[in-house]
Amino acid sequence: MPKLTIDGVEIEVAPGTSVLQACEQLGIEVPRFCYHERLSVPANCRMCLVEVERMPKPAASCALPVGEGMVVKTNTPNVHKARKGVMEFLLINHPLDCPICDQGGECDLQDQAVSYGYDRSRFEENKRTVSDKYMGPLIKTFMTRCIQCTRCIRFVDEIAGVPALGGLARGEHLEITPALEAGVNSEMSGNLVDVCPVGALTSKPYSFNARPWELRKTESIDVMDAVGSNIRIDARGGEVLRVLPRLNEDVNEEWISDKTRYAIDGLKRQRLDRPYVRGADGKLKPATWAEAFAAIKAKVAGVAGSKIAGVAGDLVDVESTVALKDLLNALGSQNLDCRQDGATFDASNRAGYIFNSGIAGIENADVVLLIGTNPRWEAPLVNSRIRKTYLTGKLKKVAVVGQNIDLTYPTEWLGNSGSVLTDLANGTHPFAETLRNAKNPLIILGAGALRRGDGPAVQAAARKLAETVGAVREDWNGFNVLHLAAGRVGALDAGFLPGAGGHDLGGILSGAQKGEIEVVYLLGADEIEADRFGKAFVIYQGHHGDRGAHRADVILPGAAYTEKNATYVNTEGRVQQARLAAFPLGEAREDWKILRALSAELGQTLPYDTLAQLRQRMIALNPVFGALDRMVPASWGPFGTEGAVADAHFTSPVENFYMTDPISRASQTMADCTEAFLKPALAAAAAE
Known part of the structure; x- marks a missing residue:
């Protein structure tokens, strides 16, 4: 050295x-x-x-x-x-825009000009001007401020994997410009604002909204996907104005996805800020908390526990999940499910539903197999980590069983039918030999592979494949499940699943249509069609007027992820805590507090009055909740159900990256991205 x-x-x-x-x-x-x-x-x-x-x-x-x-x-x-x-x-051509520049107060050029520059300029010629470029609905450009550092070009080439920017001309005439003025179509384009050291690239939705010293900064966790990116929420008063990444080498490094960064305008649209009760005329009408609780009590009274069910949604924190589980169990119900997408995998062994290698562990892999997943849309930070490993030369090959799409790195498409997975598990497929010869093979099983009717068989086949190719050993576990929902792993760890004699989601919906399930409690569950609940009495607790609220008979307004102190478990099983950055709107309250108050009204008072007591209950339920900010390795064991894998296609459940949950569906910025990037791509595909 x-x-x-x-x-x-x-x-x-x-x-x-x-x-x-x-x-x-x-x-x-x-x-x-x-x-x-x-x-x-x-x-x-x-x-x-x-x-x-x-x-x-x-x-x-x-x-x-x-x-x-x-x-x-x-x-x-x-x-x-x-x-x-x-x-x-x-500074020869840099304009004096500091008073009106969004980068003012956190600008590298501004800071270094004070520390390392002269107090005057000898340049007396006319300054160069450069026309602003269109980079889509997320990035606002002031290209006269550009100092040609080329960070933006290198980011889209190397990290995002979308060669959308380049330099035209030379010398003083050099300009950074997008290809054909088509914008930057990447799920991570918002990071360009962070890497730009001057005010040439700024956030278009945040433009002229606030100065950095006006904002209250809160360190928290993202819930737009299951990665659990570490973020900083900047708020002024009761409004969240922007989200920025926090450094966490093991999870998101220093990047975040565009949905994480820009979907926050959905937090102030279509919000539920007061309770509602459906009247005799079939219309939802504003009510007080007492009236809403009384309506629930009147309906639940006398209903057997076997006729009550609960479904937890994708953005629900662990505290709320545990509180609802305890309440429903106290009412005698075992009809619980947190898999509102209808996935039917085996959750008896934790190793069977988490990302065992860890996101950072991707960098140790030399062969990767993707099954039924599109990580570019489902988890952009996981996809960027795979690309990073590929660019280092350590990752030799990435194979795909599922949709053949551009993932920003070369892939070998093996097919999209279940028979391919069967052949791999049996060792008859040629790529099985490639996995066996790999030093650290990595298998990523996507949510699309587990939402099928044969989900347990798919899970068992993937486990068999991992064991036969040496992907699971004492020093390496390359079996991984990539979830879509931020609240999924936490709910599974809390045991929000059918108990003895209880129904899963399919059984709950079937029972509701048959009249066997009379009361359904939807905790932030918005992905189920309204007509599937039959004539059941539906209680919806959440923060947006989305699908669940439209079907509800009683609405209880909850808090969004920026408005509560809450625990989330990401896809790799890492327990992290989000913190309150702004207070809930109107009469809305934190979700666990609503359930605690409702339990007292129903005569089944939950045994905790504070958040600390509730978290002690969580740890008693599963010790993993006490291991904050670190991965707890899961012991390997059998999971899944041995059986034939249907010869159906593996498809990703994400059809629109920009709109996957109630918050992003309410976001005007995400609607603009859909219009600018997704619709032209669909039109081009249809034309072909």
């Missing part, structure tokens, strides 16, 4: 480390614009110049590998002069 001296301090670093990275290890600040630790190194801004002994002129530290005995100086008059000269050139 080479040793070098930086500003009189000797340091030993790993081979291949750049001088800039070595400076960072010592805590020495080196200014930069084009350099980003997750992108390739272009060395084109020259802001990171340092002085190196025996070199004739200052060198760009981001692209200079360390060498044995190297002596580096970062704080000399020559370095200061060089950096000031570079800053002066960068």
Whole structure:
């Protein structure tokens, strides 16, 4: 390992480390614009110049590998002069937009101009102007501010995998532009706002809404998919104005999906802010909490527990799930299910329904098999992690059983029928040998594979495949289930499933239509068609006037994920806690508090009065809820049901990435994205 001296301090670093990275290890600040630790190194801004002994002129530290005995100086008059000269050139054409720029207050150029620039300019010519470019409904451009750092180009090429941006012309005439002015059609395009070091690329929905110092910042967890991305929620008053990523190397690194970032305008549209009760005329009418509880009590009184059922939705936190489970059990009901999509997999063994390798574990895989999943739409951060591993050269091959679509990296399509999985599990398919020869084979089973009628058989076949190809061993577990719903794994861990003699979702809906189920409690369940409940009395508790609320006889307004302190478990089984960033609207309340109050009204008072007590109940129910922010390995064992896998096609359940839940369906921004990106693609596919 080479040793070098930086500003009189000797340091030993790993081979291949750049001088800039070595400076960072010592805590020495080196200014930069084009350099980003997750992108390739272009060395084109020259802001990171340092002085190196025996070199004739200052060198760009981001692209200079360390060498044995190297002596580096970062704080000399020559370095200061060089950096000031570079800053002066960068500001030659940059407009004085700071007072009106959305990047103001958190702008790299602004900060470094103060720290490393002159207090005046010697440039007296006319400034260059560049026309703004169309990049879609999410990114607002002010290209005159661009300093050609090329971070945006490298991000879409390397991370997003969509070569949508490039540079035209050379020298002073260079312009960054999207291909054919078609916008940036990527599920991760919003990250361009974060990587841009100036105000050239800003958030279009957030434009001119607030200044960063006006916002109250809350660290929380995303629920738009099952990845559980770490986010920061910025709110002013009672309104959430933006969502930004938080660094978590094991989950989302420093990226988030566009739905996570931009669907928040759906939080203020079609909201439920007061209770409603359906009157004798069949219309929902505003009511007080007392009236809503009285209507529920009047209906539930005298109804046997076997005729009461509960369904938990996709965005529901663990606290609410446990409270509803305890309430329904106290009423004598075992008719519970959290799989509102109709999935019928075996949940008796935790290893059979989590992402066992962990999202970060994808980087250790050398062969990946995707079964019935489209990770680009279902979990963009998982997809980007697969692409990252492929670009390093460690991932040799990705195969797909399911829809043959562009996942931003090369794939081998094996087919889309169940027979392919059967052949793989039996070892008769050629790709089974590829998996056996792999050092760390990785199998990802998607939600689309488990929503079929033969879900348990598919699960068992995937388990058999994992065991026969060596994907499960003491030091490696490559069997993974990629869920769609943020609340799914937490509900499964809490046991929100049919009890002894209870019905699953299919049985609940069938019983409702036959009159055998008289009361159905929908906890944020919005993906079930209204006519499937028959004449059952439906109680809906949630935060949006979506499908569940339209069918309900009583509506109890709950809190969205930004409005409560709550626990979520992501697809890899990692327990994380979201925090309240804004208070619930109107008369809405946190979900577990509603259930606690209702239990007292029904004469089945739940044994907890505070959030801390409820969380102790959760840990007693399953100790995994006490292991915050870390993965708890699940013991391997049998799961699934041995049987024939039907020769039906594997398809992803996500037909529109931008609208998958009540919040994103209420979002105008997501509607604009659907119009701009999805409809043209569907029209082109239809024309072919």
